Amino acid sequence: MPKLIYFFLFAGLVSAQVAEPDRLMQAFPDRAMADQVARMKTDERIKMYEALVKYKPEDFHYQNLLAATFIQKMRETMDPAYLDRASRIVDSVLAAEGANYEALRLRSQIELERHNFTKVAEYSRELTATSPDDPWNWGTLGDSLMELGQYDKAADAYQRMVSLRPDLSSYNRASYYRFVAGDAPGAIEVMKKAIDAGSRSAENVAWCFVDLGNLYFKTGRVSDAEQAYRSALRSFEGYYPAHAGLGRAYAAEGKIADAIESYKRAQAAVPLVEYAAALQDLYTLAGKPEEARGQGEMVDMIDKMEQASGLNVNRNLAMAYADHDRNLERALELVQKELGGRRDIYTYDALAWTLYKNKKYAEADKAKEKALELGTPEPAFFYHAALIERALGRRDQARQHLERALALNAHFDPRQSPLAEAAWKEIRQ
Amino acid sequence: MRTFALRAAAASLLLVSGAFAASHRNGPLLLEDQTANLNDFYIFRSWETGHTNSVVMSMSVQGFQNPDNGPSYYKFSSSVLYRFNINNSRGLDGNPDMQIDFVFQDLLRPNPTFVSYFGPIMTIDDPSIFLYETYTVVIRNLQTGTIVAAYNQDVNGHALSVAPPNLGPVGTPNYETNLGQPSIFTLPNGMRVFAGPRDDAFYFDSGATFDHLDFRPPAPVLAGAADTGQGAAYPNAVDGFAGYNISLIAVEVPINMLTANGSIPTSSTDPNATIGAWAATLRQQVTVRPSPSDPLYFGEYVQVDRVGNPLTVELLIPLPMKDYWNRSDPSGDQQFASLIADPFFVSGILSGVFKLNVPPAPRNDLLGVFVPDITRINLTTPGIPNAQQSRLGPLGGDNAGWPFGGRRPGDDVVDIGLRAAAGVLVSGFDVAPNNELGDGVNSNDIPLLDRFPFHAPPHAGFLHSQENGTNGRGTPTGQ
Numbered sequence: 001m002p003k004l005i006y007f008f009l010f011a012g013l014v015s016a017q018v019a020e021p022d023r024l025m026q027a028f029p030d031r032a033m034a035d036q037v038a039r040m041k042t043d044e045r046i047k048m049y050e051a052l053v054k055y056k057p058e059d060f061h062y063q064n065l066l067a068a069t070f071i072q073k074m075r076e077t078m079d080p081a082y083l084d085r086a087s088r089i090v091d092s093v094l095a096a097e098g099a100n101y102e103a104l105r106l107r108s109q110i111e112l113e114r115h116n117f118t119k120v121a122e123y124s125r126e127l128t129a130t131s132p133d134d135p136w137n138w139g140t141l142g143d144s145l146m147e148l149g150q151y152d153k154a155a156d157a158y159q160r161m162v163s164l165r166p167d168l169s170s171y172n173r174a175s176y177y178r179f180v181a182g183d184a185p186g187a188i189e190v191m192k193k194a195i196d197a198g199s200r201s202a203e204n205v206a207w208c209f210v211d212l213g214n215l216y217f218k219t220g221r222v223s224d225a226e227q228a229y230r231s232a233l234r235s236f237e238g239y240y241p242a243h244a245g246l247g248r249a250y251a252a253e254g255k256i257a258d259a260i261e262s263y264k265r266a267q268a269a270v271p272l273v274e275y276a277a278a279l280q281d282l283y284t285l286a287g288k289p290e291e292a293r294g295q296g297e298m299v300d301m302i303d304k305m306e307q308a309s310g311l312n313v314n315r316n317l318a319m320a321y322a323d324h325d326r327n328l329e330r331a332l333e334l335v336q337k338e339l340g341g342r343r344d345i346y347t348y349d350a351l352a353w354t355l356y357k358n359k360k361y362a363e364a365d366k367a368k369e370k371a372l373e374l375g376t377p378e379p380a381f382f383y384h385a386a387l388i389e390r391a392l393g394r395r396d397q398a399r400q401h402l403e404r405a406l407a408l409n410a411h412f413d414p415r416q417s418p419l420a421e422a423a424w425k426e427i428r429q
Numbered sequence: 430m431r432t433f434a435l436r437a438a439a440a441s442l443l444l445v446s447g448a449f450a451a452s453h454r455n456g457p458l459l460l461e462d463q464t465a466n467l468n469d470f471y472i473f474r475s476w477e478t479g480h481t482n483s484v485v486m487s488m489s490v491q492g493f494q495n496p497d498n499g500p501s502y503y504k505f506s507s508s509v510l511y512r513f514n515i516n517n518s519r520g521l522d523g524n525p526d527m528q529i530d531f532v533f534q535d536l537l538r539p540n541p542t543f544v545s546y547f548g549p550i551m552t553i554d555d556p557s558i559f560l561y562e563t564y565t566v567v568i569r570n571l572q573t574g575t576i577v578a579a580y581n582q583d584v585n586g587h588a589l590s591v592a593p594p595n596l597g598p599v600g601t602p603n604y605e606t607n608l609g610q611p612s613i614f615t616l617p618n619g620m621r622v623f624a625g626p627r628d629d630a631f632y633f634d635s636g637a638t639f640d641h642l643d644f645r646p647p648a649p650v651l652a653g654a655a656d657t658g659q660g661a662a663y664p665n666a667v668d669g670f671a672g673y674n675i676s677l678i679a680v681e682v683p684i685n686m687l688t689a690n691g692s693i694p695t696s697s698t699d700p701n702a703t704i705g706a707w708a709a710t711l712r713q714q715v716t717v718r719p720s721p722s723d724p725l726y727f728g729e730y731v732q733v734d735r736v737g738n739p740l741t742v743e744l745l746i747p748l749p750m751k752d753y754w755n756r757s758d759p760s761g762d763q764q765f766a767s768l769i770a771d772p773f774f775v776s777g778i779l780s781g782v783f784k785l786n787v788p789p790a791p792r793n794d795l796l797g798v799f800v801p802d803i804t805r806i807n808l809t810t811p812g813i814p815n816a817q818q819s820r821l822g823p824l825g826g827d828n829a830g831w832p833f834g835g836r837r838p839g840d841d842v843v844d845i846g847l848r849a850a851a852g853v854l855v856s857g858f859d860v861a862p863n864n865e866l867g868d869g870v871n872s873n874d875i876p877l878l879d880r881f882p883f884h885a886p887p888h889a890g891f892l893h894s895q896e897n898g899t900n901g902r903g904t905p906t907g908q
């Protein structure tokens with residue numbers, strides 16, 4: 001692989017003698033170049049495109065390719081510094097050439113990563129109007145609408161995307177929509193198709209395997225989920241969401257030590273708040289209160305750092321607090337702020353749960369209705385709904401919701417599912 | 430210890446500040462495709478004894494396969510429809526008259542290991558082929574709108590199975606004898622089919638091309654001497670495709686099944702004597718919204734790639750139009766005629782940079798080959814063995830090659846394409862240096878076969894030649 005990089009670097013050296021060297025590069029853009037580049041690892045691509053940008057700084061195409069590769073690197077590492085680098089490149093391209101199409105597409109993707117969903121929907125709509133045949137724009141439009149809770153319009157956008165080009169990216173989104181809309185078996189079938197369609201990006205395939213694992217897990221097929229997470233790790237070594245998925249599966253199987261090990265791997269790669277919260281529960285189950293306390297401190301530290309950087313939207317942090325019955329006002333505040341730019345069922349579920357924990361049952365009742373609106377088979381949604389119904393004295397509804405949660409996956413969470421079962425036993429009498 | 434760990438975690442937290450702590454579903458957006466990615470399409474009259482009245486069509490997919498890509502190796506996608514299109518009527522307008530579809534199914538056999546194949550694999554029915562792929566061949570007549578036949582077994586009742594990968598001398602001993610040739614199946618209607626890994630017959634000094642057509646001395650090209658040699662005349666030239674495998678789908682069809690009137694034409698001027706063909710890959714749409722009344726998830730097929738002639742997209746279609754091109758059908762290729770009749774490669778590069786004297790636009794000679802983008806073959810020209818072929822096809826006096834006599838695995842489509850782009854098919858331009866252009870790579874890295882499926886056996890994983898410095902040259906395959 002390095003050989004190819006040398007070719008490109010050498011190309012820079014001889015360029016002085018050739019009249020229009022960069023146009024030569026475009027002469028064979030497709031078969032050979034795409035195939036060659038596709039074989040390179042993300043870091044190798046970054047090096048190559050950096051060399052090309054240095055050699056031909058005014059050619060926006062290479063800058064856009066570099067920015068796209070930085071975004072891919074960010075996907076693989078969750079290191080936002082890569083997103084910032086991509087963003088700076090795209091901004092400078094757009095400052096020089098406002099209508100640069102490749103850069104405009106990338107801008108949607110960058111703003112998506114920054115959770116500026118309203119903006120993304122706006123940008124994507126503009127691009128679908130001018131380039132209706134490009135599946136990319138329908139993809140970012142659908143993604144932003146899903147986060148904004150505009151599910152019907154999101155389905156239309158995804159349908160356009162998959163009709164233009166059935167492939168890993170569009171199948172993945174169609175599958176996710178089906179799950180959210182209540183069809184887990186369909187979601188599983190379509191996600192398998194996404195994996196089968198494949199990609200030269202091993203990370204993209206691993207992403208789909210993790211999604212498949214999550215679909216299995218939420219519908220109680222824990223050993224299938226475990227297999228899918230393992231396949232993700234085989235596709236893309238060290239993939240942190242796959243380690244977290246394995247942790248979830250092991251916990252459901254009662255293999256607490258293995259679960260801790262897997263979550264620690266995920267946390268070492270990317271210290272997400274939900275990993276700390278899961279580890280806190282697992283260490284408690286393992287009879288290691290000291291370690292559990294350490295993970296709890298980690299949750300607080302993440303909160304402090306977010307506050308220091310002016311961020312007050314994080315529903316996962318809110319859920320960590322609510323699940324552990326602490327900082328409940330802060331938890332509610334976090335979700336309410338998040339609701340400002342994100343009105344999907346997951347945010348409504350978080351709102352319902354934090355309202356419930358703050359004993360605001362009537363409001364929680366309304367929020368949980370929004371969360372359950374589409375019949376999404378999320379065990380936690382039904383568990384949360386059940387406890388809200390119980391608090392409002394509706395025992396029958398509470399029992400039905402609990403039975404639904406436990407039927408989907410009786411071991412959906414190491415701390416919450418025993419509580420769900422206890423509530424069900426109590427309510428059944 | 431704990432304090433230290435937390436401090437380390439805090440340090441890494443600095444990286445993960447902000448919105449990342451509350452990630453959303455950032456689904457993949459790379460519009461790259463692997464399993465449906467077509468590389469080359471071939472069509473030629475067979476020269477294999479006993480099969481000379483047949484035409485072989487093959488398509489290669491998933492280029493640049495590393496032979497040692499264990500543990501799972503490459504496979505055909507079960508969600509892709511691989512299609513051969515044949516046009517035999519209406520003056521070859523780019524509309525299909527016949528289609529031969531290949532659809533694959535996976536069977537995962539009980540597997541005690543993490544690998545997809547665990548040898549030694551001695552036969553194509555070996556149970557240690559854990560990832561057992563089979564396929565169905567569907568033949569359609571577009572003129573009558575009927576399915577003529579659908580086969581998932583050969584004439585002896587054996588499943589149509591995909592040849593396993595060539596692991597190496599221990600895992601797959603005597604690969605070609607034990608596994609390659611036995612994966613050729615005769616269908617009840619007399620067609621023969623093959624699907625499996627093979628060597629990539631495409632050869633091209635891609636490295637030098639990226640280096641601004643900086644072909645290696647003493648390679649000729651745009652740098653002096655004529656590329657007239659046959660075989661490995663320019664040892665410094667590097668076949669960038671050497672040592673890599675592709676996945677091949679091949680079908681051998683009796684000529685009388687391909688012609689509009691069911692005849693075997695004998696006169697080259699018979700309107701039935703010339704047919705055109707191309708390959709396409711399609712994937713199924715999916716219905717995004719679940720519907721209880723309609724349990725079907727998947728809908729009609731959408732074309733995601735097509736290939737008729739070699740180099741069309743590379744030389745003639747601008748990159749931003751590639752996706753649109755791939756979705757469209759050859760019958761509509763007239764819309765690209767203005768691009769093809771005045772390609773940038775000719776005006777900007779051959780003429781602009783290398784100062785060649787080229788024919789003026791519009792280039793009707795190129796339109797004749799590339800619009801519609803189908804490979805044409807005159808069925809009255811018999812096939813000849815590899816050793817007697819000219820790599821330059823009709824440009825070398827051998828009419829059974831690209832671009833007028835189909836395309837054979839051995840045709841040097843890069844040199845032919847460079848020369849055709851430079852105008853050698855136009856009266857007055859078949860002169861030096863236009864008719865001497867070439868990349869210096871004049872043959873495939875390993876010998877092609879003189880029998881179906883004609884592509885050489887796949888490189889073995891054990892002898893993975895990309896790593897041993899030979900770049901594929903001289904490395905034995907078949908083991």
